[in-house]
Amino acid sequence: MPFLIPISSISLLFERFDIVLSGYGGVHLIFDSNSFYFLLTNISCSIIVSYFLYQNGNEHVYFFFSLLHTILNLLFISNDLFNIYVILETSTLLITLLILSSEKFEQKITAIKYIFASSLAMSFYLIGIGMHYYSTGSFDISNVDGLSGYLMKFSLLAKGGFFLFGLWLPEVHSNSEPEISAMLSSVYTQSVLFPLLRIGLDDLFLFGILAFFYGVFFAIISKDFKKVLAYSSMSQLGIMILNPLFTPVYVLYHGISKSILFLSTRYVKRDLSEKREVPVFLFLALLISLLSISGFSFTALGYVKSKLFVENFKYFKYIVSFLSAVYAGKVLKLRVVFSKRHILLFLFSIFLIYPYFNVISSLFVVLGLIFGYFLRIYFDFSITTESILTFMVFSISFFTLLGGRLW
Numbered sequence: 162m163p164f165l166i167p168i169s170s171i172s173l174l175f176e177r178f179d180i181v182l183s184g185y186g187g188v189h190l191i192f193d194s195n196s197f198y199f200l201l202t203n204i205s206c207s208i209i210v211s212y213f214l215y216q217n218g219n220e221h222v223y224f225f226f227s228l229l230h231t232i233l234n235l236l237f238i239s240n241d242l243f244n245i246y247v248i249l250e251t252s253t254l255l256i257t258l259l260i261l262s263s264e265k266f267e268q269k270i271t272a273i274k275y276i277f278a279s280s281l282a283m284s285f286y287l288i289g290i291g292m293h294y295y296s297t298g299s300f301d302i303s304n305v306d307g308l309s310g311y312l313m314k315f316s317l318l319a320k321g322g323f324f325l326f327g328l329w330l331p332e333v334h335s336n337s338e339p340e341i342s343a344m345l346s347s348v349y350t351q352s353v354l355f356p357l358l359r360i361g362l363d364d365l366f367l368f369g370i371l372a373f374f375y376g377v378f379f380a381i382i383s384k385d386f387k388k389v390l391a392y393s394s395m396s397q398l399g400i401m402i403l404n405p406l407f408t409p410v411y412v413l414y415h416g417i418s419k420s421i422l423f424l425s426t427r428y429v430k431r432d433l434s435e436k437r438e439v440p441v442f443l444f445l446a447l448l449i450s451l452l453s454i455s456g457f458s459f460t461a462l463g464y465v466k467s468k469l470f471v472e473n474f475k476y477f478k479y480i481v482s483f484l485s486a487v488y489a490g491k492v493l494k495l496r497v498v499f500s501k502r503h504i505l506l507f508l509f510s511i512f513l514i515y516p517y518f519n520v521i522s523s524l525f526v527v528l529g530l531i532f533g534y535f536l537r538i539y540f541d542f543s544i545t546t547e548s549i550l551t552f553m554v555f556s557i558s559f560f561t562l563l564g565g566r567l568w
Contacts, residue, residue, distance in 0.1 A: 164215065166227040167207035170234055173200055189240040189301070198409030199237040199355050202416040203230060206347035209420045209509055214340050217427075222262045226344070229255040233348060237355055241300040242290045242313070245356045246283065249320065253279045256349060259341045260333070271336035274546045278329035279320060281550060285557050286316035302359045312561045314360060321353035322391075323398055324372040325556045328549045331379070334391035334423075335543075342387060343423035346394045347416035354401060354408055362405045368560075372399030373481065380488040384539035386431040389488050390422050397454065400469070400481065407469045414461040414513060418450040421510050428503065433491055434539045440500035442507040444493075449510040451489035456482040457526045464517035482522050483529040490533020 174197060182188040207230045214226060229252060236248045253276065260272040289312035293305060305313065315326060322330030330350065334342045357365075376396030383389045397415050401408050425447055430437045439447070453460035456467075456478065470478045 164208050164211035167204050167211060167230055170200070170204050170207075170230070173234060174204070188244045190238045191240040192238050195355065195358055195409050196237050198413050199352070200234060202351070202413045203233050203237065203348050205413070205512075206344065206416045206420045209417070210340050210343045210347070210424065212505070213343075213424050213427075217340070219262070219338075219340065222259055222340075225255050225258050225262070229259070229344070229349075233352055236352055239356075240302055240359065242293065242302050242305070242356075243300045245302070246287055246290060249286075249353075250280075250283055252349065252352070253283070256341075256345065259344075260337050262341075263338055265336075267336045268338075271333055274329055274549065275333045277546060278327075278549050278553060281553055282316050282319035282326070282557070286313050286320070289313035289316060302356065305360045308561065310360060312557070314357060314365070315557045315560050317353040317357050317360075318368075319553050319557055321350045321398060322395060324368070324375050324395070325552045327395070328544050328552055330395060331383075331388045331391040332544060332549070334394075335385055335387045339424055339427040342390075342426070343420045346390065346419040346423055350394060350398065351401075351412045351416060354398075354412060357402070358405055358408060362402050362408070365402050369399040369402040370477075372396065372402075374484075375399075377484045377488070381484070381491070381533070381536070382538050382540045383488075384433055384541040386429060386433060386492060387423070387426050389433070389492060390419065390426070393454065393485070393488060394419060396485070400466075404469045407465055411462065411465050411469065414453060414465065417509070417512055418453050418462065421446050421450045421506055425503075425506060429495075433494070436496065437494070438496035438498050440502045441497050442501070443503040444495060444497045446503065446506040446510040447495075448493060449507075449513055451486075451492060452526065453513040455486040455489050455526045455529065456522050457486075458518040458520075458523040459514055459516065461513050461515040461517075463519065463522060464515050467517065467519055467522065479522060479525045483525040483532075486526040486529025487533035487536065490530040491536055492533075493530065494534055 176192050179191045211226065214222060232248055232252050236245065239245050239248060257272050257276045260268055260275060289309045292309035294300060319326035321327060373396045376392045376399060380389050380392035380396060383392060401411050425443060428443060429439055453462040456463045466478050
């Protein structure tokens with residue numbers, strides 16, 4: 162059973178260590194507070210996803226799924242640049258194999274797109290490591306700066322599917338199995354935030370704002386349910402880099418929300434322009450997850466968003482809540498039927514509830530839901546592999562040479 166491996170990883174949460182393997186300059190492993198939240202995210206989301214893998218009889222992916230979970234655990238305790246590179250490249254291969262687990266032709270094309278984009282991003286990252294090692298003689302992640310630092314940062318953003326760097330993200334999500342998409346969005350794409358936190362996010366604030374607006378715009382106009390969720394992930398990743406202090410907690414609750422939402426795409430029609438109906442417990446799971454992402458009261462992400470924005474930018478959270486609720490309103494345009502099915506997804510969504518209340522944020526969420534419910538904009542579009550790679554190369558090169566001065 163695939164969920165036995167994630168359950169066995171729970172013991173890691175009680176560890177604390179700071180060790181260097183193979184002497185000076187070797188593999189450096191640290192377990193700190195950031196490691197705790199990322200490991201907890203990996204464990205929680207892997208348990209949720211693995212249950213549905215088991216339920217749907219996907220035995221042929223158990224090995225790769227369990228190996229991916231273990232590899233990501235190792236990433237979240239790593240503290241040297243080259244070890245992080247090796248782990249991320251290994252995870253790329255495992256994700257590709259998981260995408261290829263289906264016999265559909267579209268998913269084979271998707272796997273090719275993904276491995277091209279991911280390998281290109283990590284090639285830039287490796288060049289950054291070489292530049293850093295040449296100037297410092299070390300793979301230590303704590304003193305990364307200069308041109309090599311920006312090259313590694315923007316390469317990791319491309320790897321995680323940020324903004325123009327990561328146009329591969331919607332294409333991969335829309336053509337992958339729901340369980341694979343759930344693991345991608347909840348853990349894998351967010352995993353790049355861990356080395357970014359180690360390197361430093363302080364100069365990426367404005368970039369996070371742009372990434373949010375880019376993702377939320379395409380989420381609002383998209384016709385495909387899975388692409389809405391993919392662009393939503395883009396926008397939420399932008400929010401996560403705005404305040405590094407709250408990034409690990411945000412990663413946890415966003416991961417659980419996206420696990421539930423992507424898993425639900427197996428049971429809901431993906432075309433938002435069609436009439437759709439869902440069982441009541443599935444609707445409640447969707448509602449709680451989308452309200453949490455929007456920042457509604459009584460949700461964990463609502464509370465985190467209330468603390469995330471600094472005092473001189475505190476009103477931006479209302480814009481975030483309204484725009485996030487607009488695409489949530491489009492998704493929730495559903496006819497509810499009474500049935501006992503999917504009660505487990507609803508039980509998982511209860512973990513997103515938190516005793517927090519904010520009248521103004523909740524009002525903006527309600528207004529966004531109403532606006533999105535009556536919105537009649539539906540676009541279906543895809544991006545070619547050539548465009549994905551071109552935008553990635555241009556974005557990484559341009560922003561690296563710019564030296565991050567605009568951010």
